[in-house]
Amino acid sequence: MKRVKNLDEQQQNNEEPKRIEETKPSSYIKMKPFVFLLTILSLVIVTVALTMLYLTWGKEQVVDRIIPPSERSEFSKLYMAYDKLEAEYYKDIDEEAIINGAINGMIDALEDPYSDYMNENEASQFNESISSSFQGIGAEIQERDGIITVVSPIKNSPAEKAGVLPNDKIMAVDGKDIQGYSASEAVLLIRGNKGTEVTLSIKRGENATMDVKIVRDEIPIETVYAEMIDDQVAHIIISSFSTNTYDELLTAIDEMKKEGMKALVLDVRQNPGGRLDTAIDISNLFVEDGKPILQIEDKGDKMVTPATPGMRVDVPVSVIIDEGSASASEILAGALSESANVPLVGLTSFGKGTVQTVNDLPDGSNIKITTAKWLTPKGNWIHDKGIVPDYEVQYPSYAMLSPIDPSTTLEEDQSSEAVQNAKEMLQAIGYKVGKIDGNFDAEMTEAVKKFQADNKLEVTGKLVGDSTYVLMDKIREKIVKDDPQLLKAKEVVTELLNK
Secondary structure, eight states: OHHHHHHHHHHHHHHOHHHHHHHSOOSSOOOOHHHHHHHHHHHHHHHHHHHHHHHHHTHHHHHHHOOOTTOOGGGHHHHHHHHHHHHHSSSOOOHHHHHHHHHHHHHHTTTOTTOEEEOHHHHHHHHHHTSSEEEEOOEEEEEETTEEEEEEEOTTSHHHHTTOOTTOEEEEETTEEOTTOOHHHHHHHHOOOTTOEEEEEEEOTTSOOEEEEEEOEEEEOOOEEEEESSSSEEEEEEOOBOTTHHHHHHHHHHHHHHTTOSEEEEEOTTOOOBOHHHHHHHHTTTSOTTSEEEEEEETTEEEEEEOOSSOOOOSOEEEEEOTTOOTHHHHHHHHHHHHHOOOEEESOOOOOOEEEEEEEOTTSOEEEEEEEEEEOTTOOOOTTTOOOOSEEOOOOGGGGOOOOOTTSOBOTTOBOHHHHHHHHHHHHTTOOOOSOSSBOOHHHHHHHHHHHHHTTOOOOSOBOTHHHHHHHHHHHHHHHHTOHHHHHHHHHHHHHHHO
């Protein structure tokens, strides 16, 4: 039946082909060539016009939806936060301050006091500090738990002369509270032109906060000081590890040899550190070729740095360290102790076992990042622990006294901590002050008068101005002359010499 139907349909198609062609609508449009070309041209013009309108009116929407191919997804929240601030904050934002704050936030999140972001001004100050000289008070500081803390003052600097000590906490600068400041931010307040004065509010131990006035000066980066302390023993102080320290030390060693050096006391007390390569070069003078100087650990990978062929110091050596000896000082002390059997004298060192790298940014700012940790030749990580000396020798009590403010008058019938400090200082340099307490009594007045007369000062019985300055100078002289740590180091190295 299906077949019949098909045949019938075929028959119908064969019989009426002409009629169907004439009545069924065609699927093609017939037009003349000129009309066709005109139509195409019109369509092109309309398309271009619509495209231009869309790109003009819809440009903002298009840009908002385009994601730069270099954008990293982990920063999307940061971009969103910035856009929200820019769009909705009630007043115009400081773009540079916001970006600097974001970078600071990333660094602070590391909770590493040695990693730091420095803006252009801070970076300039940092670069000054490692040049030939700079103007300021001369103290190495760091931020610890939101508090600016002195690592150590530079030798012969205004800070040292004013009595600033390692571990002093700087609570304010010229009355401005700096708790929560980074070390770089604090430096901008503390530094200043030669001859200008800055007042640091310092907290020492559990004592009350005291104000210390310091006149800024030119701080030369002279890092090596040498002297003969008897006919055979030389005393060489290294105050920091900078670019020229190695050459300065070689010069000092040559000079001491000419003066008869048979033994050497190397002194890195209150040395905050510096360049890693300089510490390695100096250690190389004392460690036998091939023995380890230190180990560097970077994300679990350890690399041993051995001593290399070259000049060697061939006399017995001892090293003095204290709580202000940090970083490169500890590298030197650790290398000499563990690889050269050099005895250490003094106090447990600061305890900084990490290495930082400074990365300069295009606008003059930089990022200082902890990139590795270092270990002693035997693999000990001294971070936050320090190096314990073979011979522990404390400073005398008078060496740890708080400085006295020369602008404050101390006189009879007063009672204060400053009075007690003054009594201890006078007693230490040979004056009878009676009972050591905070009371300025008649016996103290007589002691002050005698001190003033002996030093050709105006005799008033009151401690103020020049009298206070001279008293603190005398204490510093006594600390240097009767240095128990230096005397012990000399004794130890002399024993080695006589073996």
